Amino acid sequence: MRSLSPRLLDIPRCVELIQDLNFAEVARWKAEHPGGKAIAYFPVYAPVEIIHACGMLPVGLNGAGDRLDIQHADARFGSFICSIIKTTLEMAITGRLDWMDGMFFSTICDSARNLCFVSKRNFPEKYWDFIHLPQNAGSPAAVDFLEQEYRRILLQLESLAGRKADDDALRGAIRLYNHNRELLRDLYALRERHPERLRTWELYSLLRAGCFLPVETHNAGLEAALAELRAGAAKPRDSIRILIEGSFCEQPPLDLIRLIEEAGCYIVDDDFILGRRWFTQDVPSEGDPIRALAESYLNRSVYSSVRHDPRHPRPRALVEKARSRRADAVLFLIAKFCEPAYFDYVLFKQAVEAAGIPHLLLEFEEKAFTFERSRTEVETFVESLLFD
Amino acid sequence: MADTAKSEYRGEIHSRQKELMSAWYQRLDEAARTGAPATVELMISGNCVELLEAFDAVPLYPEINALQLAIRHQSLEPILLAEELGYAADNCAYVKADIGALLKGISPAAGKLPKPSLVLCNFVGCNTYIKWFEHAAVFQGSPLYMLDVPFLRADSPSREDVTYVVRQLREVVKMLEAITGRKFDYGRFRHAVECSRRVEDAWSRIKLLAQRRPSPFDAYFDAITLMGPLYVYRASPAGVEFFDIALRELEARAARGEGVYDQEKFRVVLEGPPPYPYFRAFRDMFAKWRACPVASTYSTVGGLWEFGFRHDAEDPFEAVALHMLEHNLTNRNFLQRYAQLRRYVEDWNAHGLIIHFVKSCRLFSAGQGDMRDYFTRVLGVPTLYIESDLEDPRYFAEAQTKNRMDAFFEALEHAGAHRGLPLAVSGPAGPHANPNLKVIP
Numbered sequence A: 001m002r003s004l005s006p007r008l009l010d011i012p013r014c015v016e017l018i019q020d021l022n023f024a025e026v027a028r029w030k031a032e033h034p035g036g037k038a039i040a041y042f043p044v045y046a047p048v049e050i051i052h053a054c055g056m057l058p059v060g061l062n063g064a065g066d067r068l069d070i071q072h073a074d075a076r077f078g079s080f081i082c083s084i085i086k087t088t089l090e091m092a093i094t095g096r097l098d099w100m101d102g103m104f105f106s107t108i109c110d111s112a113r114n115l116c117f118v119s120k121r122n123f124p125e126k127y128w129d130f131i132h133l134p135q136n137a138g139s140p141a142a143v144d145f146l147e148q149e150y151r152r153i154l155l156q157l158e159s160l161a162g163r164k165a166d167d168d169a170l171r172g173a174i175r176l177y178n179h180n181r182e183l184l185r186d187l188y189a190l191r192e193r194h195p196e197r198l199r200t201w202e203l204y205s206l207l208r209a210g211c212f213l214p215v216e217t218h219n220a221g222l223e224a225a226l227a228e229l230r231a232g233a234a235k236p237r238d239s240i241r242i243l244i245e246g247s248f249c250e251q252p253p254l255d256l257i258r259l260i261e262e263a264g265c266y267i268v269d270d271d272f273i274l275g276r277r278w279f280t281q282d283v284p285s286e287g288d289p290i291r292a293l294a295e296s297y298l299n300r301s302v303y304s305s306v307r308h309d310p311r312h313p314r315p316r317a318l319v320e321k322a323r324s325r326r327a328d329a330v331l332f333l334i335a336k337f338c339e340p341a342y343f344d345y346v347l348f349k350q351a352v353e354a355a356g357i358p359h360l361l362l363e364f365e366e367k368a369f370t371f372e373r374s375r376t377e378v379e380t381f382v383e384s385l386l387f388d
Numbered sequence B: 001m002a003d004t005a006k007s008e009y010r011g012e013i014h015s016r017q018k019e020l021m022s023a024w025y026q027r028l029d030e031a032a033r034t035g036a037p038a039t040v041e042l043m044i045s046g047n048c049v050e051l052l053e054a055f056d057a058v059p060l061y062p063e064i065n066a067l068q069l070a071i072r073h074q075s076l077e078p079i080l081l082a083e084e085l086g087y088a089a090d091n092c093a094y095v096k097a098d099i100g101a102l103l104k105g106i107s108p109a110a111g112k113l114p115k116p117s118l119v120l121c122n123f124v125g126c127n128t129y130i131k132w133f134e135h136a137a138v139f140q141g142s143p144l145y146m147l148d149v150p151f152l153r154a155d156s157p158s159r160e161d162v163t164y165v166v167r168q169l170r171e172v173v174k175m176l177e178a179i180t181g182r183k184f185d186y187g188r189f190r191h192a193v194e195c196s197r198r199v200e201d202a203w204s205r206i207k208l209l210a211q212r213r214p215s216p217f218d219a220y221f222d223a224i225t226l227m228g229p230l231y232v233y234r235a236s237p238a239g240v241e242f243f244d245i246a247l248r249e250l251e252a253r254a255a256r257g258e259g260v261y262d263q264e265k266f267r268v269v270l271e272g273p274p275p276y277p278y279f280r281a282f283r284d285m286f287a288k289w290r291a292c293p294v295a296s297t298y299s300t301v302g303g304l305w306e307f308g309f310r311h312d313a314e315d316p317f318e319a320v321a322l323h324m325l326e327h328n329l330t331n332r333n334f335l336q337r338y339a340q341l342r343r344y345v346e347d348w349n350a351h352g353l354i355i356h357f358v359k360s361c362r363l364f365s366a367g368q369g370d371m372r373d374y375f376t377r378v379l380g381v382p383t384l385y386i387e388s389d390l391e392d393p394r395y396f397a398e399a400q401t402k403n404r405m406d407a408f409f410e411a412l413e414h415a416g417a418h419r420g421l422p423l424a425v426s427g428p429a430g431p432h433a434n435p436n437l438k439v440i441p
């Protein structure tokens, strides 16, 4: 098997990683780490540092895209349920997740929560856990609670790993992921300033590839990519600047992201793979690491449709983000049947309209592969803005 | 051909229930007109009405309003209005009906509904509550408090879970003090909790009556009649009085050997909320077969007491926290629901399970296909799976539902379930073996 050197973290390789439903890269890691465990997590966020500090590989699962035929999961989850729920279960039923030793879900929506427990019944040999991420960020009690929740998880993982993760290991993991997030922030900033240099489908591929790689490898790859991009130059295109909101869980097909760009959009910010970019600043690597992670989750973090924070209402946060990125418009890119995204759409829409920001709603399914209607809608929208 | 029967029983319970519920709406109307008493918008699930009672604040349950609209066939108009605002076709229709009605000024009662003094989101399981109450607070211009209740990740809550909820309850107390201008009265709070305990006792005994054959109590359709007072008045003497009357009346029926059906034929367990827009039509589908719902998960959304939990006035804050964390359907995990249903089938001697999938509600419905698999394949319990909605009249296919119900009961009849022939059950029998079901080793 080809081993991945930083140099090889090019875009085609990233795309290959994302589309590989055999998870060869994870299998390779396990082969190289006899006895090593791989712990998956369902979107949006999971404290990957804790998994890493236990010597395990955190794997971010974001559905199976358009490469999986649903044959069994429909009978378990029925109508009106988003695609990622079914593709995740289908992967498990068809043995594609056999490498996985455990999986985390969290407080994002009712479908995902029930999936956690349905999975537990069907695959009792694996470790399934549900993290209660607090929804009352305004209360001082929330930090204390989350700290305890993380300690509970730590204990579970330690017993699974058969080893302890001490504070130094946790701090080391925090530093590695801080660096990872810093690189991603830099890449995002670069794309925002020079969207002609880095297409979003490329950035997305670089970002998501990290879900399947050890963070050290991903960091090296991102560093190389960043150096190359900083030195590069490209000709600006005639495009409008848009911000994408609503794709925090199920991910849009890569071809759809490409299509949006080809239709004349610079995507200047988005919420793809948001959990890997959860923190707006570094998590403190001094002091109690578990406390630092808990406290940062609540206080140094992005807004998201899957969390309630009375201190920062999301509609206002969206408008501020659009303004700070100088976005001409907001594209609500929402997975079919995604309850949190659709609920938020109502207040988001009112807020952007009040702020005079044009917007478009586009619904997707990860498993879709033809986008003619979407293309027309985006093109019409872009034209209306360009020739306004 | 199956015979039809009338299932409805009208006694003092019903007249008292009507009085209580209209008194509740009157108080809400009074608040709307005069600004007093204080009103607190609250979710039914694992509600903490005891705390409100301590402040004489009136709960405002949007679910009750939404279901009233649906039963009266008034839900479609507000739902459509909400969809114009941007709510998706498949967002929970309870929310859409409530928000639409709010913006249109539609009230399910004669009087007005007040702008709540506080929107208190008891986030107990369902994530939609968060969105619903965020929107309710914005559209009404009321303050919002998000009472975050950790989901039940293990069999019981941890000490940390309880502490977290209690600390937040104390924050709510501070808010209620500011809103009502009253000092928190611990004695009143304890009294409220004690009232709840007494109501829960009576309510549990009523539910256990349904273990008798024939069952004097329909634990789905009739339970809904009792659920209004259970949530609005549980923590008050009026609630205690009402439930004492209800218990006495139903015990007397049981003592006379009277059932919901004179000749009860089938006993079923119900999973999922009812299709409120077709409440009557749905009920008739059971009556036709003299099939009595003897237990239901829907009747445990606000609290699960028949397995023994009671509010304990010794430590009222902790009691309220435990109720919110552990002793209601919505904060319990999906597999705990399987166990609850299994216990119903076994202890209430049911012939089968009916799963009603409602498209609005992922909390109830996401994964019910797996549930069916468990009950049919692992346990061998005859199970019917039907789909519609609890609020949106556009999703009820009456003829199709009726055919499927008929086919289900015909199959039970054919298997001789009503004559006491055991139905096949595979897998290990639970601790509460049901003589209607035969275990296949």
Ligand code: SF4
Binding pocket: A082, A083, A084, A085, A108, A109, A110, A111, A112, A249, A250, A335, A337, A338, A339, A340, A341
């Ligand atoms: S896409 Fe939306 S509805 Fe589906 S699991 Fe994710 S958050 Fe839940």
Ligand code: SF4
Binding pocket: B092, B093, B094, B095, B126, B127, B128, B129, B132, B360, B361, B362, B363, B364
């Ligand atoms: S999703 Fe279900 S539990 Fe949640 S508010 Fe809607 S009907 Fe109630």
